[in-house]
Amino acid sequence: xxxxxxxxxxxxxxxxxxxxxxxxxxxxxxxxxxxxxxxxxxxxxxxxxxxxxxxxxxxxxxxxxxxxxxxxxxxxxxxxxxxxxxxxxxxxxxxxxxxxxxxxxxxxxxxxxxxxxxxxxxxxxxxxxxxxxxxxxxxxx
Ligand SMILES: [Zn+2]
Ligand SMILES: [Zn+2]
Numbered sequence: 001x002x003x004x005x006x007x008x009x010x011x012x013x014x015x016x017x018x019x020x021x022x023x024x025x026x027x028x029x030x031x032x033x034x035x036x037x038x039x040x041x042x043x044x045x046x047x048x049x050x051x052x053x054x055x056x057x058x059x060x061x062x063x064x065x066x067x068x069x070x071x072x073x074x075x076x077x078x079x080x081x082x083x084x085x086x087x088x089x090x091x092x093x094x095x096x097x098x099x100x101x102x103x104x105x106x107x108x109x110x111x112x113x114x115x116x117x118x119x120x121x122x123x124x125x126x127x128x129x130x131x132x133x134x135x136x137x138x139x140x141x
Contacts, residue, residue: 004136005073007082007121011128017136018084019071028065031088039065039088046085049100049109060092074110076103080122083110 006017031039036058043054057063069088076083081103090097101110105124113119122129 002071002137006134006136008132008134009123009126009128010130010132012123012126014123014125016082018073018082020073022070026070031065032063035059036063036090039090042086043099047102047104049102054090054097054099057090057092057095057097060095063090063092065089066091073113074101075113075119075121076106076108076110078108079103079106079124080120081105081124082113082119082121085110087112 002023003020004017005020006015008015031042040051040054040058044051048054066089069086071084072087074083074085074087075081083101083103085101086099088099102108103110120129121131123131
């Protein structure tokens with residue numbers, strides 16, 4: 001079971017659905033297999049910025065994915081959009097790696113949206129600030 005919040009622009013009807021949590025595929029073994037190949041590929045698909053750092057990090061000793069990872073909402077402080085990205089931390093002894101993602105619209109660095117943070121999204125298509133929000137509970141895998 002996952003939770004998703006759907007944002008629908010009231011003006012142009014563009015829909016943006018943000019998933020939270022993990023699906024059944026998202027096991028630690030799926031990601032750390034083959035020197036974190038799946039994690040690296042997924043990070044690239046999601047527009048990671050610090051990819052070189054990630055590729056170096058996985059070559060360190062005893063690297064593991066910290067519990068509590070999952071899909072989460074990221075926001076662009078520049079163009080006020082919301083994006084779905086994979087939030088995770090890799091740990092090696094006392095070192096830690098956190099992915100930084102790039103906004104696909106303006107190239108700015110996204111930041112994690114805080115759980116109860118009020119954030120005024122702007123529609124990337126029409127610039128409207130008027131959204132209809134609905135929460136969906138479903139199996140999204
Ligand atoms: Zn719109
Ligand atoms: Zn942006």
